[in-house]
Amino acid sequence: GTTILAIPFPGGVVMGADSRVSTGTYVANRTSDKIAQLHDTIWCCRSGSASDTQALTDYVKHYLGQLAVETGRSPTVKVAAHLMRKLCYENKDNLLAGVIVGGWDAVDGGSVYNIPLGGSCIKMPFAVGGSGSTFIYGLLDSEFRPGMSREEAHDLVKLAISHAMARDGSSGGIIRTVVVTEEGNAREYVPGDQLPFGP
Amino acid sequence: MSELTGSPGAAASDDAIPAPSGFSFENVHRNAMIDQMNNSSAGGVGVGASAAAAAGSSPGYLPMATKTGTTIVGLVYKDGVVLGADTRATGGSEVADKNCEKIHYLAPNIYCCGAGTAADTEKTTEIISSQLELLRMNMGGVQSRVVTACTMLKRMLFRYQGHISAALVLGGVDATGPHVFQIYPHGSTGKLPYTTMGSGSLAAMSVFETGWTEGMSEAEGVELVKRAILAGVFNDLGSGSNVDTCVIRTDGTTTLNRGAVTPNDVKPLRDSIRRSDMLNMRPGTTAVLKSEFSAAKRGGVTLADVTVTEMET
Numbered sequence: 265g266t267t268i269l270a271i272p273f274p275g276g277v278v279m280g281a282d283s284r285v286s287t288g289t290y291v292a293n294r295t296s297d298k299i300a301q302l303h304d305t306i307w308c309c310r311s312g313s314a315s316d317t318q319a320l321t322d323y324v325k326h327y328l329g330q331l332a333v334e335t336g337r338s339p340t341v342k343v344a345a346h347l348m349r350k351l352c353y354e355n356k357d358n359l360l361a362g363v364i365v366g367g368w369d370a371v372d373g374g375s376v377y378n379i380p381l382g383g384s385c386i387k388m389p390f391a392v393g394g395s396g397s398t399f400i401y402g403l404l405d406s407e408f409r410p411g412m413s414r415e416e417a418h419d420l421v422k423l424a425i426s427h428a429m430a431r432d433g434s435s436g437g438i439i440r441t442v443v444v445t446e447e448g449n450a451r452e453y454v455p456g457d458q459l460p461f462g463p
Numbered sequence: 464m465s466e467l468t469g470s471p472g473a474a475a476s477d478d479a480i481p482a483p484s485g486f487s488f489e490n491v492h493r494n495a496m497i498d499q500m501n502n503s504s505a506g507g508v509g510v511g512a513s514a515a516a517a518a519g520s521s522p523g524y525l526p527m528a529t530k531t532g533t534t535i536v537g538l539v540y541k542d543g544v545v546l547g548a549d550t551r552a553t554g555g556s557e558v559a560d561k562n563c564e565k566i567h568y569l570a571p572n573i574y575c576c577g578a579g580t581a582a583d584t585e586k587t588t589e590i591i592s593s594q595l596e597l598l599r600m601n602m603g604g605v606q607s608r609v610v611t612a613c614t615m616l617k618r619m620l621f622r623y624q625g626h627i628s629a630a631l632v633l634g635g636v637d638a639t640g641p642h643v644f645q646i647y648p649h650g651s652t653g654k655l656p657y658t659t660m661g662s663g664s665l666a667a668m669s670v671f672e673t674g675w676t677e678g679m680s681e682a683e684g685v686e687l688v689k690r691a692i693l694a695g696v697f698n699d700l701g702s703g704s705n706v707d708t709c710v711i712r713t714d715g716t717t718t719l720n721r722g723a724v725t726p727n728d729v730k731p732l733r734d735s736i737r738r739s740d741m742l743n744m745r746p747g748t749t750a751v752l753k754s755e756f757s758a759a760k761r762g763g764v765t766l767a768d769v770t771v772t773e774m775e776t
Contacts, residue, residue, distance in 0.1 A: 285651075285653065287647075290664075290665065292645070292647075292653070293645070293653040293655065293658075295655070296653055313649070313651070314647070314649075314651035315617075315620075315621055315625075315647065315649035315650040315651035316649075318617070318621075318650070318651050318652065319621050319650060358624075
C-alpha cells in the first residue's frame with residue numbers, strides 16, 4: 265500500500281512518496297522512506313512488498329556502483345531502469361514489486377521510467393504507482409503539462425500525493441520528496457498535519 | 464541475478480550415495496511425507512489466517528513450533544538505546560516456558576530482541592553473532608556496526624523467503640551513534656527512533672506513542688520500556704511473566720537486566736499450597752529394629768585387569 269510519483273522537469277526530476285508501511289490493518293512504520301538512492305543522481309520509488317523492493321534496490325545499487333567503477337563514468341537513468349527491469353522480469357514469479365526509476369543524467373537530462381508488476385519498463389512523461397495511484401490519475405492528467413518548472417512539478421507532486429493519501433487507506437503519514445538535478449539531490453518532507461490537501 | 468531465482472534447499476535425490484558427505488536431505492523426505500499425510504486426511508487442511516502458525520490445525524501430525532507470542536520493544540534515548548522483552552514462550556495455547564530469554568547477544572555493543580518461532584530467533588541471532596565476531600577478527604578488532612548486523616540479518620531472512628519466522632528488534636550503539644532497527648521475517652527493515660514487534664506490539668506501541676520524546680534520560684527510557692512491555696504482558700495473551708530490559712550506552716557500557724519487573728511471581732502461590740505431611744516425614748518416623756553393614760562387593764574393571772600390549776609401529 266503506497267503512493268509513489270515522479271515528475272521530470274527541465275534539468276531534473278521530482279520523486280515523491282507517502283510513508284505508510286502496513287501489515288494488514290496495522291501501520292508498521294508511519295515514517296518510512298520509500299525513495300531509495302541507486303546512484304549519485306539516480307533514485308527509485310518503491311511500492312509492493314517491502315522486503316522484495318529493498319532487496320532489489322540493494323542489488324541494483326551494487327550493480328550500478330560496479331558499472332560506474334568499470335566504465336569510469338556515471339551510469340544513465342536508462343541503464344539503471346533496465347537493470348531493475350531485468351531483475352523484476354526474470355524473477356517475476358517470486359516478486360511483488362512496482363518501482364519507478366528516475367533521475368538526472370547528461371544524456372537525457374531528467375527522465376522517469378515506470379516498472380510495474382510484470383517487469384515491463386516504459387519511459388514516461390511522468391509516472392505514478394502504488395495502491396493510491398488509482399485515485400490521482402484524473403488529477404494528474406488534468407494538471408500535468410510537459411515542461412513544467414521545478415517548483416510547479418514539486419508542488420504538483422505534493423498535491424497529488426496528498427489527494428491519494430486522503431482517499432487510499434494504505435497510503436498516509438508524511439510526504440517525502442527528492443528533487444534530483446545535475447548539482448545534486450534535495451531531500452524534503454511535508455509533515456502529516458501540513459498537507460496541501462486533506463480532511 | 465541467479466541468487467534471486469534460486470530457492471534454498473534443492474530437492475532430495477533418491478539415489479543411494481555411498482559415502483555420507485555434503486548436505487543431508489533426510490528432512491526433505493520427512494516433510495514430504497508429513498505433507499502427504501496432512502493432505503490425505505480430511506481432504507486438505509484449512510490453515511488459519513496467521514501466516515506464522517504452523518499447519519497445526521490437523522490433529523497432531525505436526526508438532527506445534529514453540530513460538531514467542533511476545534512483546535518486544537526498542538527505543539533510542541539521549542545516551543544510547545533501551546531494549547525490552549517479555550518472557551513467555553508458547554506452544555499453541557500452552558505456556559511452554561514461563562521465563563525464556565528473548566534479548567539475544569549479537570556483539571558487545573549490539574543486542575537483538577526476537578519474536579516469532581523461538582528456535583528461529585535463537586539460531587538466526589546466534590549465526591549472525593558468530594559472523595560478526597569473525598568479521599571483527601578479520602578486520603582488526605574494529606567495533607561492529609548496527610547496520611552491519613541489520614544487513615546480515617535481512618540478507619539471510621530474505622534468502623529464506625519468510626520461512627524463517629523471526630521478527631526482530633535490533634538495537635545497539637556504534638561509532639555512528641545509537642540505532643534501533645525493526646526486521647521482519649521476509650527481510651524488510653525499518654530504521655526508527657522507537658519500535659515494537661510481536662503479538663503485543665499494539666499494546667506496547669500505544670504506550671510508546673504517548674510517552675516517547677526525543678532525548679530522554681536513561682531512567683525515563685527504561686521506565687517507558689517497562690511500561691510498554693507490561694502493557695503487552697497484561698493485555699496480550701501471547702505475552703506474559705516478566706520484563707527483561709537491556710540498556711546499551713554510548714559510553715560503551717551495557718546492562719542486561721533479566722527480570723527487571725516480575726509482576727507474575729508464582730512463588731507466593733506455590734508456598735501457600737498445603738501439602739500432605741506424608742511428603743515431609745522426619746528421619747526416625749519409622750523405627751529401626753536392626754542395622755547390619757557389609758563391605759560392598761566391588762565389581763567392574765580395575766587397573767589390575769588391564770593387560771598392556773606393546774604398540775607395533
